[in-house]
Amino acid sequence: MHLSRAVAASILGLLAATQVVFAQEGVSRPAPTEDHVGYPADYASAFTPMYVFDRADNRQVRIIYGNDPAVSRSAGQPFPYGSILVMETHRAMLDEAGIPLLDENGRFVPGAQAGLFVMRKEPGFGAEYERVRTGEWEYAQFALDGTLAPPQNSFNCASCHADAGATRDWTWRTDLYAQNRSGALPTAALGAERFPASTMQAYTLVPSTNTIRAGTIFTWTNADSAVHDIVLPDLGVQSGRLGPGQTFSVALTEPGSYSYLCSIHPTSMRGMLDVTP
Numbered sequence: 426m427h428l429s430r431a432v433a434a435s436i437l438g439l440l441a442a443t444q445v446v447f448a449q450e451g452v453s454r455p456a457p458t459e460d461h462v463g464y465p466a467d468y469a470s471a472f473t474p475m476y477v478f479d480r481a482d483n484r485q486v487r488i489i490y491g492n493d494p495a496v497s498r499s500a501g502q503p504f505p506y507g508s509i510l511v512m513e514t515h516r517a518m519l520d521e522a523g524i525p526l527l528d529e530n531g532r533f534v535p536g537a538q539a540g541l542f543v544m545r546k547e548p549g550f551g552a553e554y555e556r557v558r559t560g561e562w563e564y565a566q567f568a569l570d571g572t573l574a575p576p577q578n579s580f581n582c583a584s585c586h587a588d589a590g591a592t593r594d595w596t597w598r599t600d601l602y603a604q605n606r607s608g609a610l611p612t613a614a615l616g617a618e619r620f621p622a623s624t625m626q627a628y629t630l631v632p633s634t635n636t637i638r639a640g641t642i643f644t645w646t647n648a649d650s651a652v653h654d655i656v657l658p659d660l661g662v663q664s665g666r667l668g669p670g671q672t673f674s675v676a677l678t679e680p681g682s683y684s685y686l687c688s689i690h691p692t693s694m695r696g697m698l699d700v701t702p
């Protein structure tokens with residue numbers, strides 16, 4: 426088989442990425458050596474469904490449940506002790522082109538369940554994560570038959586949830602429940618493509634195609650809980666990491682069509698700026 430240059434280049438990229446991982450193996454990844462979270466066997470009947478998040482970038486449906494203490498928490502408040510949050514990850518059903526199918530309400534259709542993620546908050550929990558400690562939460566991942574993944578792996582959970590910050594009590598999207606909002610794919614307002622602006626929401630660009638006049642300042646706003654960036658490959662423009670609430674602007678003086686993407690979520694975050702004279 427003949428490898429095109431592009432494929433060869435991406436294989437090189439993969440090798441380079443693997444070496445980076447090896448190089449980091451010496452770094453300590455503190456985590457509890459023993460699981461304190463436990464498998465919540467009865468969550469599907471005993472817990473309350475909190476939100477269903479259609480995740481565009483990795484084509485998943487994520488269904489989040491909370492036990493009674495967890496669902497008693499109000500927006501902006503910390504979770505009470507005893508809170509347990511469970512997240513089922515499902516593959517989204519795809520059409521032949523690999524695009525997620527939508528039901529009559531515009532929601533992804535959950536297919537096979539892939540995993541079960543659990544976080545639990547108790548007094549004194551979390552100390553063993555050391556530098557990535559997220560308050561008093563501990564994390565665990567289970568296979569569908571309830572088998573526990575090695576507790577040491579939960580370092581990854583804590584280190585990523587640490588970025589969600591203390592103001593959200595280290596959870597990412599639980600305000601969807603507290604504020605009674607939907608985890609559906611966002612849609613653009615009518616005519617939004619004529620404004621020199623796009624927002625990043627739920628791993629998508631809203632809108633993803635805009636038509637603007639040459640010289641206009643175009644601004645992206647990260648209205649998501651996750652970190653994104655903006656790259657215009659043709660122009661060599663890179664925003665760097667944009668946290669929630671941050672913006673990035675460009676002024677394009679030459680008419681033409683400019684494609685752009687978020688390099689962190691390139692599957693679902695690609696857009697086009699059509700610049701007219």
Ligand code: HEC
Nearest residue numbers: 510511512542543544564565566581582585596597598599
């Ligand atoms: C790379 C970052 C990252 C890692 C690693 C990660 N999570 Fe999350 N987690 C998120 C984000 C972001 C969400 C919100 C849903 C979404 O955007 O997909 C989330 C949501 C959750 C939720 C639902 C509550 C909430 O925060 O909204 C639970 C429970 C959860 N994760 C547990 C875990 C566990 C357990 C692990 C480790 C096995 C883990 N997570 C690893 C980023 C991460």
Ligand SMILES: [Cu+2]
Nearest residue numbers: 653687689690
């Ligand atoms: Cu992104």
